[in-house]
Amino acid sequence: MRVVRLTSEVDFAGWRSAARVLRTEGVEPHAVVWTVERDLFSPPPGDGVDGVDAPRSTSASQGEKAFTVPAAFLELAEQVILHRAADRFSLLYRILWRLEHTPHLIENPADPDMARARDMAKAVSRAAHKMKAFVRFRLIEGAAKETYAAWFEPAHRVTEATAPFFARRFSNMDWTILTPDACVAWDGERLMVSEGADPADAPSEDAQEELWRTYYASIFNPARLNPRQMRQEMPKRYWRNLPEAALIPALMEAAETRAAAMVRTPPRPPSDRVLKAAQRHARDASFGGGTPTTLEAVEAGVSVCRRCELWRDATQGVPGAGPSNSPLMFVGEQPGDQEDLAGSPFVGPAGQLFDRALAEAGVPRERVYVTNAVKHFKHEARGKRRLHKTPAQGEVNACRWWLDAERRLVRPRVIVMLGATAAFSVMGQPTRVAEARGQILPLPDQAQGLVTFHPAYLLRLPDPAARLTAYLTFVEDLRRAGELSGLA
Amino acid sequence: MAVLDLRRKLAILSDAAKYDASCASSGATKRNSLDGKGVGSTEGMGICHAYAPDGRCISLLKILLTNFCIYDCAYCINRVSSNTPRARFTVKEVVDLTLNFYKRNYIEGLFLSSGVIRTGDYTMEEMVRVAKSLRLDHDFRGYIHLKLIPEASPELAAEAGLYADRVSINIELPRDDSLKTLAPEKDPTDIKRAMGRMRLAIDDHAEPARKAQRRTFARSQSTQLIVGADEARDGDILARSANLYGAYRLSRVYYSAFSPIPDASHRLPLVRPPLLREHRLYQADWLMRFYGFAQSEIVATGEDLDLSIDPKTGWALKNRAQFPVDVQTADRDTLLRVPGLGAKAVERVLAARRVTRLTLEDLKRVGAVLKRARAFVVTADWTPGALTDQESLKSALVRPQQLSLF
Structure with a gap:
């Protein structure tokens, strides 16, 4: 039988050195007794028992065969040793012993020894967490510098290990945490550890506690x-x-x-004073249903529009943007994720591609009016993302009210329809982009129509060569529209 | 009006704040006071400093700046037509309370909300002043959560983001039409717009280029839905949550069982709060966020969850053809759908099976709840046989003590 005497209950370095010696010497786990030196007068080991005094150095001394263990084991052991269970030293030594022949032991959370060690480490980590939560500092009255002290009884021996947390948090005040196991103190620069203490050593009250109890209740x-x-x-x-x-x-x-x-208590009528105050603050009625006569009225109307159900899942209606007398109007499909959040059209990835193409076509961006066939973002929720969904004909029809108002108010010379939804909205009938693209189409309101790709379509094309060809066609269409409208 | 002492104000303004379920103090940027002049640190994980007898955690000093309010939301104790006692803190009082509590380690920081006084902008400005003073005058590095007033100007909301770790706007009612009836002054579009702007701001500040400039900005936003104040079914509520998570990347949607309040409005049901329903909604919410379930798989819009059983087991019972699952070979997504296997247990199963053939006892050791799992899994020493398809399986899985919750 071998007896190991460690210097304290949390003597990890001592345990590690002794365990290294024992395993090197081939001492089996059941032949080791682990004890903690309580004082100078603890009885010496009995007959037939060889003592192993834990070497103080953590590095391997001469003559020992070095061996390695997974880093995860050391991390685990450092936690487990803070547990109050008496058999923690022997459990850790048994795992160390088994690691020699079962190197994958550490990776097997289902092994009984590993499960027990994990549970112990978890209890220690929980005790440390609860210490961070439940220490209650009390101000020491009359101290020259703002000084606090607390009495605390941790579930496991986590005081020293948790002290740095308090130093990081309360760096600029002096404090002491007293526990039965050990005391830690901070003076603004260093942490000091000393012997365990008694509750009487800590202050017994603090004036703020009355307020804290009020809050708690x-x-x-x-x-x-x-x-x-x-x-x-x-x-x-x-x-x-x-x-x-x-x-x-x-x-x-x-x-x-x-x-x-x-x-049980029946509601009482509200007091006159508050009701009058409420009336003073009553809001203006929301936008009425009449035909909008300004773009501002379109914007206000779009934001409260309930003509279809798309408003429910969208953030806001996104009206068109641009000069109210622009000769060139672009109609897209609907706002996307970014447009829906920002409340402005053509600001997402497709909008950026559109801006680039417009610049290459020589059309000044700030002089065109951009809007969408449908003013609310239609999508499907997928976890933390929203996937675009094409609006249905009914939704496009419902929203045409707003596009028509914009066309009436802006009176553009040329309307460019970006994609099939825009073409359907502007012309009122299903149109295939592949067939109608590039033709000049007379519209009933004297404007000239031009159908081209939607920029999002260009972004989706998987083949780079096809994408480039389509992009060049797109730029060409924009240039044509710019010329027709007199902007380029 | 009599001058109230600080203690009385604190009592009124914390009582008024308790119907907000949000309590998290996690997810802030890591920081401490070692190189600062004040107090405070955040290290990622939140800390609950106490628990009230309602079992809820107390992490932050959760108070209102004032409970005067010009709005008349039927479900709210602070609505203009309520006869609840009123109080108002000064900015300095909130700052001092926060610091005094923090230095004694009672709290992780401040959660400041407010009734709307005068205008949204005026109210928001006052709240921002508190946060600004804590951060700039006192170098406070603890956690700050600010409630945003949806009607306040975008500039004020952005300024709030500079000092807060988290911001939130409560939608409160799962359905926009009930918002119209029960909270006539609130506009769902205002709320959604403010959330949209905040997501763009948070995303923008999280860009690697912006991060390098070390400008701190709020990391997340959350919201709350009240359960049981209107006619919304569980499916409607979860559909709303799915929409909010997708559109605004919310870190949390809190569900708050509508609870009787003193001096309640006659328009609302005065019954015990539906705590079990709230619990089931949280479980379903978890399934959507961490277990790969879509809302429609858990419960259809317009329908309610089965209160007698957790939603994952409920789903498994309706999809028995997909079981039993062999824990030795099934992929992660499939394992996550097994009743009784939590996300952590699944990770441990994946680790353990590389070195061992898992038995039922092993499953238990990695943290699985065998009572629920056994009918749905195959292990080295167990196969459920006809158990998976047994008609009485559901009644065997319903835990009677769960029904004692109300």
């Missing part, structure tokens, strides 16, 4: 009483050091009555 909703959930997340073992926990029994007891009273 008020934020609680008695109609949702669920003490099981509360205890699961805030176990009772922490309550005695939480100033707000003293309120829990009374809050729970009164909850039923308070909730029942809310349900």
Whole structure:
């Protein structure tokens, strides 16, 4: 039997050195006893037991055969050693021992030893998390510099490991956290660790606690009483050091009555004072249904339009944009994701391609009017994305009211229809882009129509050569439209 | 009007804030105070500093700047026609409370909302002043969540984004038509527009080029839907969520069971809050976000979830032909659809099966809930045989204690 004496309950370096020696010497896990040196007078090991004093250095001493372990094991061991279970040292040594013949052990979360170690590491990490949550500092009255102290009882021995968190968070105040295992203190520059302490060493109150308790009591909703959930997340073992926990029994007891009273009490009529105030602030009525006579009226109308169902899932109606007397109007299909969010037409990827083509065609972008056949974004939700859907004929018909108003008000000389939906909307009948593209079509309102590709179609073409050809045709169509309208 | 002391104000303005379910303090940029003058840090993971007896976490100081409000939303305790006691904090009072609480480690930061006073812009300006003072005057590096007033100007919303880690706008009602009836002054389009602008701003600041300039900006936005105040079915609610996640990349949609409030409006049902329904909606929401389910697979629009069983098990029972699944060979997407297997357990199954033939006992050790999983899986030592197709399977899987929740 071999006995290993570690210097403290959290002596990871000592455990690691001793374990390295033991495994090198081939000492089997069941032949090792792990103990922690409590004081100078602890009894010496009995007869027939060889002591192994943990070497203080972490590097392998001479004569030891070096061996390697997966980095994941060391990370796990550093956590597990902070657990309060007495058998943690031997569990870790057993895993280390088994790693020699089962190198994949560390990757098997279903192995019983690994599962136990993982559970212990999880409990330690939870204890550290709860320490970050439940430490309650109290101001030390009369100290020259703003100084705080807290008494805390962690579920596992996580005080030293968690101290850096408090240093990062409360860097510019002096503080001490006292626990039964160890105390940590911060002076604005360094962390200091000392022996465990006693609750009496910490201040017993803080003036802010009255406000904190007020907040705790008020934020609680008695109609949702669920003490099981509360205890699961805030176990009772922490309550005695939480100033707000003293309120829990009374809050729970009164909850039923308070909730029942809310349900029973009939509503009272509102006071005149507030109603008058409300009337003062009453909003203007929303846009009426008459035919719009200005582009501003079109914009207002589009934003409250309910002529079809597309408004429901869209962010907003996107009206056209451009000079109100432009000789050249471009009609696209509908706003896309970016247009829907921004509230402006032709700002997404297709819009950018359109801008580029227009510049190459020599048409000044700021002098054309751009709009869409359908003013709301039709799409399908797919997780964090929205997929474009082609609007149905009924939706295009419903929205023609707005496009017609824009055509009437802007009176362009040339209308370019980008894609089939635009062509259907402007001409009122299904039109194939492949057949109608490039022809000059007289429109009833004296304007000349021209059908071409939608820029999004160009973006979708998979073959680069075909894409280039289509793009050049597109630029050529734009140039023609520019010339016809007198803009290029 | 009598001058209220700070404690009384705090009581009124935190009571008024408790119907907002949002509590997260996660997802902020990592930072600490080592190179600063003030206090505060955020390290990615949120921290819940206390739990109230309703089981909800207390992470942030969640308060209203004021509960005076010119709106008359029927479901809200702060609506203009309610006789609830009113109070208003000064900017300095909120700043001091936040710092005092933070230094004592009671909170992760501030969640500031407000009733609308005078105008949306005026209210938003006051809220931005609080956040600005915390950040600039006190170098506060803890978490700040600001509620946006949808009618406030885009410039103010953008300024809020400079100081907040998260912003949110509550849609509250899953259906636009009920918003019209129950919250006549709120305009769904205003809300959606403000969310759209915020997503563009958040995306823009997350661009690698912008990041290099080290301008901090809010990282995320969220919203809340009230459950049970209108006629919306669970399918409608989840369809709305799917729409919101897709359109505005929300980090969370919170569901808040409509809870009786003091001095309630006669237009709303005064019943116990539908907590079990809320719970099932959260489960379904998780299935959409982390388990690859589409809303229509979970529950159709216009229909309700089955309250007696979790939605994943419910789906599996209706799609038994796809089971049992061999945990040794099935791909990740398929494993994620197995009842009783959570996302973590699936990752562990994928790791473990590279080195071992998984048994039922192994499944249990990696964190699976066997009671729900066993009818749907094949392992090295187990095959469910006729169990998967047994008619009584559902009643065996319904956990009676879940029905005791109300």
